Amino acid sequence: MFDRDIYSDLQHRLITNDFDHGEKLRAEQLKRDYGCSASTVREALFRLSTEGLVDFQEQRGFRVPEKSAAVLAELTHIRILLEGEGTVLSIRQGGVAWEARLTAAHHQLSHIEKRIHASEDPTDLVPLWFQAELEFHQTLISACDSATLKAMHVQVYRRFRQQLMIADRSFDFISKNIQHHHAIMVAALDGNEDLTRQKIHDHLARHLGGAFSAQAAQRFKSSAM
Structure with a gap:
C-alpha cells in the first residue's frame, strides 16, 4: 500500500545526504x-526509482545512484535550458504578482546565504538553505504557465541536488551564490530576457565539466537565439 508520508520522507533523505552514493537501500531496515x-517501503522505492532518485536492478535490489x-x-x-525558458516565459506573463513573489523568495534565500557565509558552522542552516534555494529557482519559473516544464524541472532539480548532496555542504561557493542569485533576480525584474538566460547559465556553469561544458555552451547559445 502506498504511503505518501514515507515516500516524501525518503525522497527528502535521498537528496539531503542521509544516504551515501551507491548505498544499498534495504527494505527490511x-x-x-x-x-x-x-x-510499503518497496512501493515507495519503486516510485522513487521512476524519478531517478533510486537505482533498481533485479537480483541487486535498490541503491542510491x-x-x-x-x-x-x-x-x-x-x-539551464528549463530555467532559462521558464523564467523568460514568467517575465512575459507573470506581472507584478510574480515580481513580488520573486523578490520575496530572493530576500529569504539571500538572508540565509549571508548567515551561512558569516558562520563557522552552518550545519543548522543547511535544511533552511536547501528549501530556500529550491523555492527561489521554482519561483523563477512559476509564472511560465507550463505544468509540464515545472514538473520536469523539479524532477531534474532533485536529481541534481542528489548528485551534490555531499559536495555542496562545504559551502565554499556561497559568496558567488549570493552574487549570482542577486544578478538573476535583477535581470529578471528588469525584463532582460537574454541577460536572464546568461545569468542562469553563469550560476550553474561550474557544474558543467570537460567536453560537455563546451558542447553545452554551444547548445545554450543556439537555444537563446
Missing part, C-alpha cells in the same frame, strides 16, 4: 525505521 511493512560527473553535467545543462 527501512521498514523498521518507519514501522511499516516491507511492501552513484556520484557521476557526466550525470551532473547533463542534469545541469537540462536545468
Whole structure:
C-alpha cells in the first residue's frame, strides 16, 4: 500500500545526504525505521526509482545512484535550458504578482546565504538553505504557465541536488551564490530576457565539466537565439 508520508520522507533523505552514493537501500531496515511493512517501503522505492532518485536492478535490489560527473553535467545543462525558458516565459506573463513573489523568495534565500557565509558552522542552516534555494529557482519559473516544464524541472532539480548532496555542504561557493542569485533576480525584474538566460547559465556553469561544458555552451547559445 502506498504511503505518501514515507515516500516524501525518503525522497527528502535521498537528496539531503542521509544516504551515501551507491548505498544499498534495504527494505527490511527501512521498514523498521518507519514501522511499516516491507511492501510499503518497496512501493515507495519503486516510485522513487521512476524519478531517478533510486537505482533498481533485479537480483541487486535498490541503491542510491552513484556520484557521476557526466550525470551532473547533463542534469545541469537540462536545468539551464528549463530555467532559462521558464523564467523568460514568467517575465512575459507573470506581472507584478510574480515580481513580488520573486523578490520575496530572493530576500529569504539571500538572508540565509549571508548567515551561512558569516558562520563557522552552518550545519543548522543547511535544511533552511536547501528549501530556500529550491523555492527561489521554482519561483523563477512559476509564472511560465507550463505544468509540464515545472514538473520536469523539479524532477531534474532533485536529481541534481542528489548528485551534490555531499559536495555542496562545504559551502565554499556561497559568496558567488549570493552574487549570482542577486544578478538573476535583477535581470529578471528588469525584463532582460537574454541577460536572464546568461545569468542562469553563469550560476550553474561550474557544474558543467570537460567536453560537455563546451558542447553545452554551444547548445545554450543556439537555444537563446
